């Protein structure tokens with residue numbers, strides 16, 4: 100009987116086969132793309148991951164409809180700034196379970212019926228497994244709904260609002276590592292010592308080329324300094340630029356609202372953050388290990404605010420506001436909503452306490468309240484200059 104312990108990171112057969120075909124190793128970015136978005140094996144691609152309090156991880160809209168109710172006046176303001184003679188679109192990229200899209204459609208129809216009558220809900224979801232569940236959820240939508248790709252949207256661009264809530268954090272990142280002499284791309288390699296049980300490991304790969312080195316220079320990392328020793332690892336966001344360009348091509352005029360985990364560069368690339376921001380989530384568990392059970396865990400990395408703003412500007416977007424979620428929701432009336440719970444005598448105590456807890460979680464500075472809202476606009480003739488309700492002072496209670 101063999102006494103060898105099972106490998107820490109067994110390679111599933113599909114991945115072992117692809118790694119062998121690739122010569123034994125692939126850049127981390129390719130690994131993350133496959134583990135999340137491969138249509139058969141990826142966590143999102145297969146539809147395996149479930150968003151929500153009973154799923155793999157909760158997001159703000161999955162806590163209840165208060166988040167959408169607070170966000171809707173902001174969306175209505177932006178829709179009202181669009182040319183009055185045009186039909187409008189509310190586009191959501193990466194709708195997950197469809198909760199936010201459905202709640203926004205309901206809130207807009209209830210509060211702004213004339214605007215809702217001009218508005219179509221467009222859903223952009225590259226992963227068929229997720230799109231299937233969204234279709235079932237959005238059967239109840241009071242707005243007309245259509246699923247399409249960015250390519251289809253850019254063939255017939257719209258006037259309106261594009262939402263990306265916890266989507267950009269699912270784009271594959273490049274992990275880069277300082278080896279004491281050079282910056283290298285981190286790669287995922289196959290251990291084949293035991294042919295019957297191949298396993299995965301992370302290792303430094305090729306030295307970075309000019310384009311990535313230029314990004315490091317812009318972030319002040321080209322010379323990592325003595326505070327970042329050999330082995331210091333972080334992430335770059337190579338897919339953001341193309342995503343933002345596709346998004347820009349889809350809007351004739353309007354606003355893109357990105358809501359996501361994000362840090363300023365000084366915080367993201369601080370010397371003490373020696374292993375980046377990459378995390379894995381499954382069944383409400385968080386882990387810093389990206390190699391366990393590939394295709395069964397969500398993999399996510401924070402956004403770097405400066406890199407996002409630079410990539411957005413290069414894609415033709417103008418930033419019109421950026422704020423922490425906690426402050427944005429307070430500006431949109433969260434405190435009044437919390438206070439109003441006291442006067443909802445008809446609702447059961449359990450339901451009121453659950454809503455109170457959800458509202459507090461949305462602004463908790465240690466979790467969802469620290470998310471960032473970043474709004475960007477594309478203007479055209481007849482379109483008022485974008486402003487943001489969420490950047491204003493909170494209303495007086």
Ligand SMILES: C[S@@+](CC[C@H](N)C(=O)[O-])C[C@H]1O[C@@H](n2cnc3c(N)ncnc32)[C@H](O)[C@@H]1O
Pocket residue numbers: 143144150158159160161192193194195196198199223224225226229263264265266269270342
């Ligand atoms: C974390 S979920 C967010 C779900 C939802 N927005 C929410 O907050 O509950 C990420 C979603 O983005 C989708 N997605 C991943 N990559 C994408 C891309 N390149 N463009 C659009 N959506 C993408 C995933 O399939 C999934 O539906």
